Amino acid sequence: MAPSLSEFHKELSSLTTMNQTTAKAAIARDAVLTKPAGSLGELETLATWLSGWQGKHPPSCDRPQIVVFAGNHGVCDQGISAFPQEVTVQMVANFEHGGAAINQLALAFGASFSVQALELENPTADFTQAPAMSEAECAEALSAGWNSIDKGTDILVVGEMGIGNTTVAAALSAALMGGTGADWAGPGTGVSAEGINRKAAVIDAGLSRHESVLDDPLRILQCLGGREIAAMAGAILSARQKHIPVLLDGFVATAAAAVLFKANEQALDHCYAGHVSAEPGHKKLLQAMNKEPLLSLGMRLGEGSGAALALAIVKGAVATHTGMASFADAGVSAEKPD
Ligand SMILES: Cc1cc2ncn([C@H]3O[C@H](COP(=O)(O)O)[C@@H](O)[C@H]3O)c2cc1C
Ligand SMILES: O=C(O)c1cccnc1
Numbered sequence: 001m002a003p004s005l006s007e008f009h010k011e012l013s014s015l016t017t018m019n020q021t022t023a024k025a026a027i028a029r030d031a032v033l034t035k036p037a038g039s040l041g042e043l044e045t046l047a048t049w050l051s052g053w054q055g056k057h058p059p060s061c062d063r064p065q066i067v068v069f070a071g072n073h074g075v076c077d078q079g080i081s082a083f084p085q086e087v088t089v090q091m092v093a094n095f096e097h098g099g100a101a102i103n104q105l106a107l108a109f110g111a112s113f114s115v116q117a118l119e120l121e122n123p124t125a126d127f128t129q130a131p132a133m134s135e136a137e138c139a140e141a142l143s144a145g146w147n148s149i150d151k152g153t154d155i156l157v158v159g160e161m162g163i164g165n166t167t168v169a170a171a172l173s174a175a176l177m178g179g180t181g182a183d184w185a186g187p188g189t190g191v192s193a194e195g196i197n198r199k200a201a202v203i204d205a206g207l208s209r210h211e212s213v214l215d216d217p218l219r220i221l222q223c224l225g226g227r228e229i230a231a232m233a234g235a236i237l238s239a240r241q242k243h244i245p246v247l248l249d250g251f252v253a254t255a256a257a258a259v260l261f262k263a264n265e266q267a268l269d270h271c272y273a274g275h276v277s278a279e280p281g282h283k284k285l286l287q288a289m290n291k292e293p294l295l296s297l298g299m300r301l302g303e304g305s306g307a308a309l310a311l312a313i314v315k316g317a318v319a320t321h322t323g324m325a326s327f328a329d330a331g332v333s334a335e336k337p338d
Contacts, residue, residue: 003139005218008237012263016241018270023052026059032326036335042294046272046314047321053245053270054154058322061314064111065153066304067235068095068102069145071228072123073164074132078202080167082189085123088163092117095161101301102159105308109315111157118144118227127171128205131223138222138230145234149242155314156239156246157274158232158253159304163189169255170281171203171224175214176255176262177288180204184281186251187300217262225259232256240270247307247314250277250300254285261289272314275299275306 026048031037038044050059070092076085094100095115106113118141124132133141149156162168166188173184181203185196206224213219221230233256239246248254248271260267273286276293278300286293294310327334 002136003143005135005139005222008139008142008218008234009263011237011241012260012267015264015266016243018052019055020052022055022057023048025057026051026321029057029321032328033320033324034327034330034332035324040320043313043317043320046317049272050155050245050314050318053243055243059318060154061311061318063152063154064109064157064311065150065155066102066106066111066113066157066159066308067148068115068159068161068304069228069231070115070117070120070161071141071165071226072120073162073168073226074123074126075128075167075202076123076164077126078128078198080191080195080199080202081164082191082195083163085163088161089117089120091161092120100303101305102303102308105305109308109311111308111311112150115161116144116148116231118231124226127224128202128209131210132225133222133227133230135222137227138218138225141227141230142234145231146238148231148235149238149244153244155311156235156244157249157304157307157311158235158246158256159249159307160228160232160252160302162226162228165226165229165252166279167199167202168224168226168229169252170199171206172220172229172255173258173281173285174203174207175210175220175224176217176258177285181207184284186280188279217259221259229256233259236260236271237267240267246271247274247310248272248291249274249304249307250302251279251282251285252302253304253307254282258285258289272310274310277306
């Protein structure tokens with residue numbers, strides 16, 4: 001049977017929850033490791049978060065999976081990117097040959113990598129003219145993401161490639177969080193100030209055309225989104241139901257996640273923000289969802305690259321949490337009472 005949006009609505013209303021027993025086991029172990037209490041800062045929070053969402057203690061970061069989804073956007077007809085649309089399919093070939101930034105980051109941090117091209121020869125409709133996708137197309141893209149997670153994956157990074165998709169992410173952000181095109185449009189691949197104004201006007205046109213669906217996040221995704229963005233949303237939701245924590249990448253990946261957040265404010269509790277992108281809308285979008293980024297490196301690439309770098313931090317959290325000695329085992333004196 002063809003997938004439908006109602007199945008994803010159903011998943012969003014029956015989310016798995018964090019395992020309190022394994023989260024507590026992590027907190028208890030943390031308390032006896034040979035360091036002053038709290039001295040590993042965010043690494044301690046990460047170890048507990050991983051344990052809780054993986055539902056196991058000790059937690060692991062041995063089988064990270066990075067999946068990049070690629071899609072093309074009809075809204076490119078409005079002249080909203082510094083690059084031509086054919087770069088999407090050219091970059092897919094580059095990913096397949098190992099030549100993109102994300103290939104090198106996957107290698108550097110021992111992650112598996114795959115790319116899924118989603119009907120690149122058939123771009124979504126220009127959202128200023130029509131819904132970007134039919135309901136069936138949107139559900140199909142969500143399903144592609146839902147089915148993309150490998151057996152044994154213990155942490156997931158989703159990334160994207162799609163010329164024009166910072167305009168799409170900004171339109172989604174405005175529709176989901178409020179505001180106008182000017183509040184969310186940014187340079188993307190490097191458009192001029194005039195280009196940013198054009199992006200803002202295109203987004204405003206999309207918002208007014210699809211005004212009637214703005215109270216339903218999955219309809220917003222269908223009307224203003226794109227295939228790679230729907231696939232990222234499907235993968236993030238699938239990871240939740242499979243007890244796999246997720247690292248969020250930049251503005252575009254976070255806009256996909258924001259669809260889930262607006263449908264259910266608990267839907268991203270299994271997600272950590274890997275980094276904050278230089279694309280200006282990203283910081284605002286993270287703030288709207290109460291997410292603190294792990295890294296801030298001025299990156300603005302997408303492809304999952306910022307989240308892939310954050311794998312190094314998560315690996316550090318797991319290594320210290322699992323490998324350190326306890327005060328008792330190491331014969332180190334514990335803190336004196338006051
Ligand atoms: C060579 C190249 C590699 C990329 N890798 C990611 N993106 C990023 O830039 C695009 C979004 O920016 P805009 O909305 O301005 O088109 C997306 O494909 C995103 O993944 C790239 C862009 C280019 C040109
Ligand atoms: O932050 C991102 O996801 C981003 C920024 C610029 C271009 N592409 C993606």
